[in-house]
Amino acid sequence: MHTDGRTLVGRALALVAVLVTLAVIVFPFYWTFVTSIKEPADVFRSPPIFFPIPPTLESYGAVLRASPIPRYLLNTTIVAGSTVALVLTVSLMAAYGVSRHVFRGRIPFLLSLLAAQVMPVTTLIIPLYMFWSALNAVDGYGALIGTYTAISVPVGTWLLVGFVSALPRQIDEAAAIDGASTPVILTRIVAPLVSPGLLATGLSVFIYVWQELMISMTFVRTDRLKPLMAGVSTFITSRGIEWGPLTAAGVLAMAPILVVYMFFRRALIKGLTSGAVKG
Amino acid sequence: MHASRKAEPYILILPALLLILLFLGFPLVENVGISLVRWQLAFRDRPFVGLHNYVRVVTSGTFGKTVLTTAVWTVGGVLVQMVWGLLVALAVDGMRRRGSRLVQSLVLLPWIVPGVVTSVIWMCMLQSDLGVVGYLINRLGGDARHVLWFSDTRLALPSVIFVNSWKAMPFWFLMIMAGLMDVPRDQLEAARLDGASALATFRHVTFQHLKPILASTATLTTIWTFNGFDIIWTITKGGPLDATATLPVATYILGFTVHDYGRASAMSVVSMVIVGIVSAPYIVALSRKLRSL
Numbered sequence: 001m002h003t004d005g006r007t008l009v010g011r012a013l014a015l016v017a018v019l020v021t022l023a024v025i026v027f028p029f030y031w032t033f034v035t036s037i038k039e040p041a042d043v044f045r046s047p048p049i050f051f052p053i054p055p056t057l058e059s060y061g062a063v064l065r066a067s068p069i070p071r072y073l074l075n076t077t078i079v080a081g082s083t084v085a086l087v088l089t090v091s092l093m094a095a096y097g098v099s100r101h102v103f104r105g106r107i108p109f110l111l112s113l114l115a116a117q118v119m120p121v122t123t124l125i126i127p128l129y130m131f132w133s134a135l136n137a138v139d140g141y142g143a144l145i146g147t148y149t150a151i152s153v154p155v156g157t158w159l160l161v162g163f164v165s166a167l168p169r170q171i172d173e174a175a176a177i178d179g180a181s182t183p184v185i186l187t188r189i190v191a192p193l194v195s196p197g198l199l200a201t202g203l204s205v206f207i208y209v210w211q212e213l214m215i216s217m218t219f220v221r222t223d224r225l226k227p228l229m230a231g232v233s234t235f236i237t238s239r240g241i242e243w244g245p246l247t248a249a250g251v252l253a254m255a256p257i258l259v260v261y262m263f264f265r266r267a268l269i270k271g272l273t274s275g276a277v278k279g
Numbered sequence: 280m281h282a283s284r285k286a287e288p289y290i291l292i293l294p295a296l297l298l299i300l301l302f303l304g305f306p307l308v309e310n311v312g313i314s315l316v317r318w319q320l321a322f323r324d325r326p327f328v329g330l331h332n333y334v335r336v337v338t339s340g341t342f343g344k345t346v347l348t349t350a351v352w353t354v355g356g357v358l359v360q361m362v363w364g365l366l367v368a369l370a371v372d373g374m375r376r377r378g379s380r381l382v383q384s385l386v387l388l389p390w391i392v393p394g395v396v397t398s399v400i401w402m403c404m405l406q407s408d409l410g411v412v413g414y415l416i417n418r419l420g421g422d423a424r425h426v427l428w429f430s431d432t433r434l435a436l437p438s439v440i441f442v443n444s445w446k447a448m449p450f451w452f453l454m455i456m457a458g459l460m461d462v463p464r465d466q467l468e469a470a471r472l473d474g475a476s477a478l479a480t481f482r483h484v485t486f487q488h489l490k491p492i493l494a495s496t497a498t499l500t501t502i503w504t505f506n507g508f509d510i511i512w513t514i515t516k517g518g519p520l521d522a523t524a525t526l527p528v529a530t531y532i533l534g535f536t537v538h539d540y541g542r543a544s545a546m547s548v549v550s551m552v553i554v555g556i557v558s559a560p561y562i563v564a565l566s567r568k569l570r571s572l
Contacts, residue, residue, distance in 0.1 A: 010477055014370035018382060021367050024445070025389055031411055032400045044409050090294045097291025110569050111562070116303050118558045122530045122547040126307035126540050150302030163322060178313050182287060196538040211393030213316060213509045218420045218535060226468050229395045233513050236399070243403060261391050265384060268391070273453060 004093075036060070036247040043243045057183030059244035060252075067212055069249050071224060072231035079141050079227055080209040083148040085201045090149070091156030091201065092194070096186055098157070099165040100172070110161075116154035121214055129218060143219045144227065150211065152205045159204075159271065163197030164190065196267065207257060228253055307551075314544035325541075332545035341521060341529075349525040351442060353505045359444040360500060361493070364451025369481075371452075372459045383456070390449035394509030401442045402514060405429065429514050435522045443510050447503070451496060458492035492519070498561040502554055526550045 035043060037055035063069045098106060124147075130141040171193070172185045180188070191198065210228070217230035226234070232249050261268055314332050316325045336342060367386060371379050389397065404412050405428040413423035428438045462485050470480040508527050511517060517524035517532060524532070527550060534543030 010372065014373050017366050017370040018374070021363070022382065022385055026385060028400045028404050028445075032455065035403055039307075046409065046414070048409075048411050048414050094292045094295035097288040101288035101291075102564045103285075103288040106288070107566070107569055109296065111566055112299060112304075112560050114565055116299055116424065118502050118554055118562075119303060119307070120527060120547065120554055121508070122506075122527045122543075123308045123310050123551045124303065124533075125531075126534050126544055126547070127309035128302065130309075130313075130477045130540075131306070147302060150298040153298050154303075157295055182291075207391065211395070211509070212395075213395055213512065214531065219441055227483065229393055232395050232399070236402075236513065241402075246399055247403055250396045257391055257393070258388075261388075269387070272391075273450075 031124045032247045033251055035243055036251050038174065038244060040242075059248040062245045063229060063248045067235075067245065067249070068223060068226075068231060069228075069235075070229040071253065072226055075141070075165060075225060075231075075251070076228040079144045079148070080206050082141070082145045083152065083209050084205050086145065086149045087152045087156045087205050088142075088198055088202055090153050091160050092191060092198070093184065094153070094157045095160035095164045095259075096190060099161050100169070110158075113154040113158050118160070121151075125215065125218060128215075132219060136270050138219055139222050139225055141225070144209075144216060147215055147219065148205075149208050152208060156201045159201050160194065160197050163194040166194055188214060196270075199264065202269035202271075203260060203268045206259070206267070207272070308343065310544050310551075311548060313540055314548050316541055318540040318544075320538040328541070332541045333548075336542055336545045336549065341524075344521060345526055345529045346483055348436060348521070349505065349524065351436060352373075352443075352507070352511075352523070352525050353501060356440045356443050356447070356504045356507075357500050358448045359440065360451050360504075361497065363444065363448045365455055367448070367569060368452050368455035372456065386452055387449045389446045390453075392446065394446065394507075395513050397442060397446045398510050398513035401445070402429070405438065430519050432519050432522045435515055435519055439494055439511055439514055439523050442514065443504065443507055446510070447500060450500065454492055454496040455489065458489045462488040485564060498558060505550075505554060505557070526553075 007272050034052060035051070035235045037057065038049065038052045038057050039058065042049050042052060057270050097103075098110065128147055129138070129144075132147075137143045137146075146193055167190065172189055173191050176182075213229045213233065216227040217233065220230060223234075224230075230251055233244075235246055235249055266276075281302060317328045317331070318325045351391060353423070360470055371382050371386070394401070404410055407413070407427045407430070408424065410428070412428075413426060416423040416426075427434065429435050466484050467480060470484050475483070505525075507525070508531065511523050511525060511528050513533070515523045517528040521529075526546065530543050530546045530550065533539055533546060537543075
């Protein structure tokens with residue numbers, strides 16, 4: 001009886017902890033969304049309006065028609081897509097090399113992948129800014145794609161080494177005996193077999209680029225070329241704060257990621273956690 | 280045939296290696312180089328000044344405060360994330376299957392939201408006077424009418440630490456949930472039958488099995504929190520009165536607002552040394568595993 005009472009209290013406390021946490025997590029999303037569908041005059045009403053009826057899409061109209069947000073979305077999509085393609089190609093090659101061959105420098109190479117993952121961006125950003133300026137490449141997609149690719153390749157390779165190593169060697173050895181060249185083996189045999197790994201890596205790289213702020217706001221000065229996060233953050237300062245459009249922009253900026261999360265939860269979590277976590 | 284077989288791994292890793300050397304290795308060295316010269320917009324020349332930039336950084340008067348702010352932001356933040364993540368993980372672990380999957384996917388949400396959007400969300404929630412959190416506090420009998428969450432010099436740092444923990448806690452939750460799966464059920468059962476209290480069971484059984492995952496998660500989240508930039512930059516830009524200026528934020532301001540690249544590089548070298556010290560045991564442990572591969 002005593003233990004039953006104790007577990008009951010324990011269960012109740014656990015339930016309270018979970019419910020409070022859920023409220024603290026879910027309500028801010030709800031509130032941001034609700035703010036984005038309020039009439040401008042209702043945003044500051046006291047007491048606050050919890051259920052705006054009828055809702056209005058005015059703020060979304062303002063963001064989509066009268067602000068550069070759609071352009072920022074396009075910029076980010078181009079940069080993120082190109083980065084993902086490059087990272088997957090380069091990382092798969094390297095992962096295959098590392099897991100199928102024993103060679104001098106293999107361990108130092110693997111260690112450099114690890115060390116690269118903990119480097120603070122502040123130690124890179126000044127030299128890289130000078131580098132891209134010297135190439136006249138500041139204010140273009142190239143500087144962002146190059147920098148993001150380099151930052152993501154260590155994580156990507158590390159992640160894919162795990163997947164490629166898990167494939168039985170016999171598969172590609174058999175293909176090699178049949179006369180298939182390494183590029184053919186990589187693209188026709190290995191890549192399809194590690195597609196879960198490519199998905200996990202691709203998604204986490206995509207999200208990294210999507211949310212990155214420091215590099216994107218430094219390497220791009222022209223408003224039209226800004227990626228989404230750099231653009232949204234200027235929204236905050238230059239416009240004062242108009243909460244309707246700002247929250248609408250926030251909702252639009254996270255919507256693609258939430259959709260990806262809904263459909264690829266497992267792959268996404270795998271990609272985002274097994275970077276440096278698993279040895 | 281033989282020779283090309285020997286060259287093959289090098290050809291395969293070449294693009295990755297070039298990218299790493301060109302965009303990570305070279306800048307790292309170059310950054311140390313810049314920290315040794317005077318490089319400011321006001322001057323055309325860039326004379327070698329030895330350790331002068333480091334001396335100026337360390338003796339600047341605000342450096343002590345920056346280090347303290349960074350320590351509070353990092354250590355305080357990681358502790359909040361850990362305790363919160365641990366509590367929620369233990370609570371969810373005790374739940375029945377049905378609910379726990381939904382709870383898990385909801386708890387993970389803040390983690391995938393971009394830092395800039397997280398900032399927008401909480402700036403909206405915590406507006407002074409008109410924010411919904413202030414309203415709820417007033418309704419519950421408190422008085423939040425004149426609370427300036429992000430612009431009061433004493434409150435700003437705890438506020439941004441909370442916002443960052445909100446975003447980072449799910450990672451702890453996820454890692455601890457994974458760790459809890461490895462805790463042997465029979466040991467928990469045995470402890471229960473022996474009449475051990477919940478706390479004693481946690482201390483002597485669960486915690487012992489969680490230790491390795493807590494250690495590696497602590498290392499990673501310490502590095503990530505230390506390097507954190509987006510949330511502070513979006514909400515406070517390091518203000519008010521430097522109250523939230525951590526090393527990365529102060530470094531960025533020095534570099535790209537003040538345009539004193541020499542001094543900013545020196546400060547970032549300080550960051551690099553700190554991150555190096557924090558991550559060294561972890562990288563050494565992982566490299567042992569590498570050798571056994």
